[in-house]
Amino acid sequence: MNETKTNFNWYPGHMTKAKRQMQEDIKLIDLVVELVDARLPQSSRNPDIDELGKNKFRLILMNKNDLADPKATEGWTRYFEEKGYAVVCLDARSKNYMNQIHNVIMDVCKEKIERDRKRGIKNRPVRAMVVGIPNVGKSTFINSFAGKAVAKTGNKPGVTKGKQWIRLNKNVELLDTPGILWPKFEDQTVGLRLALVGSINDDILNIDELAMELIRYLKANYPGALAARYDIEEENEDAQVLLAIAKQRNCIKNGGELDYAKAAILVLDEFRSGKLGRISLEMA
Numbered sequence: 001m002n003e004t005k006t007n008f009n010w011y012p013g014h015m016t017k018a019k020r021q022m023q024e025d026i027k028l029i030d031l032v033v034e035l036v037d038a039r040l041p042q043s044s045r046n047p048d049i050d051e052l053g054k055n056k057f058r059l060i061l062m063n064k065n066d067l068a069d070p071k072a073t074e075g076w077t078r079y080f081e082e083k084g085y086a087v088v089c090l091d092a093r094s095k096n097y098m099n100q101i102h103n104v105i106m107d108v109c110k111e112k113i114e115r116d117r118k119r120g121i122k123n124r125p126v127r128a129m130v131v132g133i134p135n136v137g138k139s140t141f142i143n144s145f146a147g148k149a150v151a152k153t154g155n156k157p158g159v160t161k162g163k164q165w166i167r168l169n170k171n172v173e174l175l176d177t178p179g180i181l182w183p184k185f186e187d188q189t190v191g192l193r194l195a196l197v198g199s200i201n202d203d204i205l206n207i208d209e210l211a212m213e214l215i216r217y218l219k220a221n222y223p224g225a226l227a228a229r230y231d232i233e234e235e236n237e238d239a240q241v242l243l244a245i246a247k248q249r250n251c252i253k254n255g256g257e258l259d260y261a262k263a264a265i266l267v268l269d270e271f272r273s274g275k276l277g278r279i280s281l282e283m284a
């Protein structure tokens with residue numbers, strides 16, 4: 001059963017501190033590696049990063065692409081590329097993408113490498129920092145990219161100040177702590193979409209309402225997905241669809257009544273884990 005984690009703190013002071021930290025860290029790097037959720041690339045990024053990361057090389061990683069609709073991902077890739085970002089789509093849990101990402105980093109930063117070479121500077125690695133909103137996959141990516149065997153560099157024992165860098169190879173160093181960006185809740189669909197994928201607390205809506213929003217969205221944009229998974233008539237009203245799912249999946253309370261909340265959690269969980277298919281919540 002899904003327990004959506006709230007692994008971050010919404011206290012404004014905490015956000016201010018994180019932002020200040022990022023402003024400091026960004027001074028040390030050449031390249032911003034920004035993770036977004038491929039299912040909702042707009043809602044899962046905070047455009048403040050463009051101001052924070054100006055004058056830096058930029059790479060957007062569309063993560064969780066294993067869960068996203070390939071057509072939508074294609075559109076978003078084009079969208080970001082037209083804005084001048086380098087883009088790689090991936091599943092950060094897999095190491096298969098890491099060579100490609102390394103090559104793209106070299107390509108994105110080729111001006112810097114060339115500049116260093118002309119100045120006679122040899123072997124100064126590209127310094128990169130991973131940023132993104134909570135739950136987008138930053139830690140997973142850093143682990144896959146760096147691998148377990150890579151030594152951390154930067155701090156001498158006993159020295160607590162200064163940054164920890166992960167030396168990936170002779171070409172790239174990564175700051176070991178990612179920068180946390182907060183989502184921008186300017187319109188309420190942003191919060192709704194982040195809640196649907198489980199990246200913010202479910203309390204934003206009650207769980208039945210959240211499931212009903214998902215049902216409404218799927219019926220309109222991915223017709224047949226619910227019918228195929230649950231063997232139900234999805235043309236009915238949204239509440240009827242949830243009821244039918246509860247029946248089909250035996251979501252029953254002790255007294256014998258149907259358990260809507262249980263059905264709601266089930267359908268949200270199955271959506272979040274890709275069992276309803278590869279589904280995106282935003283199109284470019």
Ligand code: GDP
Nearest residue numbers: 063064090091092093134135136137138139140
């Ligand atoms: P962070 O808060 O940005 O550091 O995010 P985490 O690295 O902790 O990842 C959040 C959750 O997303 C974890 O449960 C990861 O296993 C999962 N996750 C990360 N990347 C992917 C991905 O590409 N595909 C899928 N399906 N899950 C992922």
